[in-house]
Amino acid sequence: INSGDIVLNSTKLIRERFGRILQMHANKREEIKKVFTGDIFAAIGLKNVITGDTLCDINNPIVLEKMEFPLPVISIAVEPKTKSDQEKMSIALNRLSKEDPSFKVLIDLETNQTIISGMGELHLDIIVERMKREFNVEANIGKPQVAYRETIKKKSLNIEGKYIKQTGGRGQYGHVVIDIYPLNLNLNLNNYEFINNIKGGVIPNEYILAIKKGIKEQLKSGPLAGYPVVNIGVRLHYGSYHDVDSSEIAFKIAASMAFKEGFKKSKPILLEPIMKVEVETPKNYIGDIIGDLSRRRGILKGQENNLNNIIIYAEVPLSEMFGYATNLRSLTKGRAFYYMKFIKYDLTPNNISKKIIEK
Numbered sequence: 001i002n003s004g005d006i007v008l009n010s011t012k013l014i015r016e017r018f019g020r021i022l023q024m025h026a027n028k029r030e031e032i033k034k035v036f037t038g039d040i041f042a043a044i045g046l047k048n049v050i051t052g053d054t055l056c057d058i059n060n061p062i063v064l065e066k067m068e069f070p071l072p073v074i075s076i077a078v079e080p081k082t083k084s085d086q087e088k089m090s091i092a093l094n095r096l097s098k099e100d101p102s103f104k105v106l107i108d109l110e111t112n113q114t115i116i117s118g119m120g121e122l123h124l125d126i127i128v129e130r131m132k133r134e135f136n137v138e139a140n141i142g143k144p145q146v147a148y149r150e151t152i153k154k155k156s157l158n159i160e161g162k163y164i165k166q167t168g169g170r171g172q173y174g175h176v177v178i179d180i181y182p183l184n185l186n187l188n189l190n191n192y193e194f195i196n197n198i199k200g201g202v203i204p205n206e207y208i209l210a211i212k213k214g215i216k217e218q219l220k221s222g223p224l225a226g227y228p229v230v231n232i233g234v235r236l237h238y239g240s241y242h243d244v245d246s247s248e249i250a251f252k253i254a255a256s257m258a259f260k261e262g263f264k265k266s267k268p269i270l271l272e273p274i275m276k277v278e279v280e281t282p283k284n285y286i287g288d289i290i291g292d293l294s295r296r297r298g299i300l301k302g303q304e305n306n307l308n309n310i311i312i313y314a315e316v317p318l319s320e321m322f323g324y325a326t327n328l329r330s331l332t333k334g335r336a337f338y339y340m341k342f343i344k345y346d347l348t349p350n351n352i353s354k355k356i357i358e359k
Contacts, residue, residue, distance in 0.1 A: 001018060001021070001034060001035050001213065002018075002021075002023045002030075002033060002034045002036070003018055003019065003020055004017065004018060004019075004035055005017070006018075007017050007053070007055045007056060007057065007058065007349065008056050008057070008058045008061055008254075009048065009049060009053050009054070009055055009062050010054045010056050010062060010063045010098055011052070011053040011054050011063060012039075012048060013137030014048060014049065014056070014187050015213020016046050016055065017045055017046075017256040018043050018045060018047060018050065019043065019044045019046075020043070020044040020045065020226065021033065021034070021035060021040075021041055021043055021044075022040075022041060022042040022043070023039075023041055023325040024040075024041070024042055025138035027152075027261060029042065029260070030065045033182050033220065036336040042176040050099070050101070051067070051098070051099060051100065051101050052066065052067040052069075052101060054160065055143050062075070063190065064161070067101070069101040069102045070102055070119060070342055071147070072102065072103070072104050072117035072118050072119060072122075072147060072319055073117075073118075073119060073146070073147045073273035073275075073342050074117065074118060074119070074120060074124065074146060074147060074273075075115050075116065075117040075144070075145045075147060076081070076115070076116060076124055076141055076143070076145065077113045077114065077115055077143050077300070078114050078115075078116055078140070078141055078142070079103070079113065079114065079139060079140050079220050080137065080138070080139055081140055082138070082307060083249075084137060084185065085137050085139070086285055088135055088136065088137045089114070089131065089137045090137075091135065092130075092134070092135035092137050093105045093114070093116065093131070095135075095256050096130060096131070100116060100123060100127075102119050102123075103116070103118045103123070103127060104116070104118070105117075107340045108274065109214040109231070113142075115166060115189060117147065117342060119326075119341070119342055120143060120275070120318070120340055120341075120342070121272050121321070121322060122340075124144070125216060128141060128261040135145075137303070142283070144322055145317055146167075146225070146272065146273065146319045147271050148221030148225065148227045148271060148272055148273075148356065149227055149228055149229070149230045149270070149271040149345055150223075150224045150227050150229045150268060150269070150270060150271070150281060151182060151224060151232060151268070152180065152181075152182050152232060152263060152266035152267055152269070153182060153266065153267035153268075153269055154182070155179060155180060155181035155266060156179070156180050156181075156262045156265040156266045158177055158179065158238075159177065159178045159179070159258050159259075159261050159262035159265070160175075160176070160177050160253055160254060160258060160261075161175070161176050161177075161178070161182060161253075161254040161256070161257035161258025161259070161261065162174070162175045162176075162243075162257070163175075163250050163251075163253040163254040163257060165250075166191070167278070170244060170245060171242075172245055172246075172247060172249070172250040172251075172253075173238040173241065173242035173245035173246045173247075173250055174236045174238040174239075174241070174247070174249075174250030174251035174253060174254035174255075175198045175209070175239045175241065175254055176203070176211055176236060176251065176255050176258050177236075177237060177238035177239055177256045177258070178192075178234050178235060178236050178237070178255070178258050178259070178260035178262060179234070179237065179262075180232065180233070180234055180235075180259065180266055180339075181233045181235070181262065181266075182230070182231060182232060182233070182266070183231045183232060183233050184231075187319060188301070191230060191231045191232070192219060192229075192230070192231075192232055192233070193233045193234070194207055194215065194234050194236070195233070195234070195235040195236070195315050196235075196252075197236060197237040198237065198238070198239070199355060202238060202239055202241075202266070203236075203239040203240070203241055203251070204241060204246075206248075207241065207244070207246065207248060207333075208236075209248075209252040210248035210251045210255070211236060211251050211252065211254075211255040212255075212282065213255075214250055214251070214252035214253065214254070214256040214259070215234055215249060215255050215256070215259050217252075217256065218256055218260060218263075219232075219258045222268070223260050223263045223264055223268065223278060224263075224269075224270065225270065225356055225357045225359075226266045227270070230271070230345075232262045232263075234259065234262075236255075239251075239254075248254060259281070260271075262293050269347060269348070269353070270348040270353045270356060270357070271346060271347060271348060272317050272318065272319060272345065272346060272347075272348040272352075273317070273318040273342055273344075273345055274315050274316070274317055274318070274342075274343055274344050274345065274346050275299065275315070275316055275317070275318050275321060275340045275341065275342055275343065276313075276315060276337070276340065276341050276342075276343045277313070277314045277315070277316050277321070277338060278311055278312070278313055278314075278335055278338060278339045278340075279293075279311070279312045279313045279314075279328070279337075279338040280306060280309050280312075280336060280337055280338070281309060281310055281312065281332055281335065281336035282308065282309055282310075282332070282336070283308070283309070283310050285332045286303075286310055286312070286336070288332075289312060289336065290312065290329050292327065292328075292331060293312070293314045293316060296316050296317070296320035296321065296324075297316065297317050297320050297349075298312070298315065298316035298317075299314060299315045299316075300312070300314050300316040301313040302312055302316060306342055308350050315343065317340070317346075317348075319352075321340065324338070324340075338354070
């Protein structure tokens with residue numbers, strides 16, 4: 001590839017031009033004219049490229065396998081310290097989210113807060129630091145919030161949702177009967193399925209999409225504590241309609257009512273993100289570290305020697321890992337370090353679920 005070459009972004013089916021080509025040496029860069037197979041380089045001038053896109057020869061198009069990025073497991077609210085920082089913060093967060101698909105930004109419509117989400121406390125700390133260093137944006141940071149999920153443990157059959165409203169003129173009528181059931185628990189996935197078993201036209205096809213929408217909206221904020229609903233199936237198998245009064249909005253509301261009722265009857269539970277934690281430490285601190293991980297509801301998975309150190313492997317709920325870096329430094333006088341990544345969702349203990357739901 002030469003500087004100035006035009007290539008195909010086969011992911012988006014658009015053309016891009018390489019401007020300058022740079023070879024990086026830590027924080028120094030050297031401009032070069034061309035690169036060859038196996039080279040690692042930086043390019044300036046690409047306009048619509050994000051992480052995961054494939055760039056290739058226009059005459060030999062190819063799309064590499066799509067990269068799958070994990071869902072965020074932790075969120076915090078951020079706000080600019082001054083009004084003048086507001087626009088700069090929006091630009092910074094937009095740029096950073098394009099670079100890092102595991103980093104998400106959204107606006108809470110109820111509170112008008114900007115919420116950033118990522119793969120851990122350190123991940124978000126780095127994002128905030130980059131905003132300050134690269135974009136000159138000072139921000140106030142809220143308390144971290146764990147991305148819990150809601151699901152159910154048992155199925156409930158023949159759950160009825162009926163919405164009837166009579167006014168002076170045309171009324172509203174929607175009536176659905178559904179079964180709600182847990183899917184095979186693959187706790188890493190946002191599994192959901194909808195099965196339409198309506199027969200004989202008891203609900204016209206024109207209202208089925210509205211029913212799906214009514215249920216889909218409930219998945220965004222579960223009835224238990226307002227967290228997203230996962231690993232759940234809904235089977236629509238009966239209902240009724242009115243020739244004059246039935247409408248899409250009536251069936252959408254009826255479906256929402258049925259889902260809420262069925263969810264509450266199906267032993268709803270909270271799921272919490274579990275992190276794989278590896279701690280490398282001098283041998284004389286092993287007892288203190290294992291004891292601390294146990295107090296954080298950690299499950300020890302093993303340990304191994306690494307020269308003069310020991311590596312401890314554990315699985316720990318994310319909610320128990322806030323502030324761990326500071327605590328580990330204190331326990332080991334700064335001689336240990338750790339690595340953490342998300343591995344799965346698992347059941348939240350009842351006593352902790354109760355506190356979360358009560359908030």
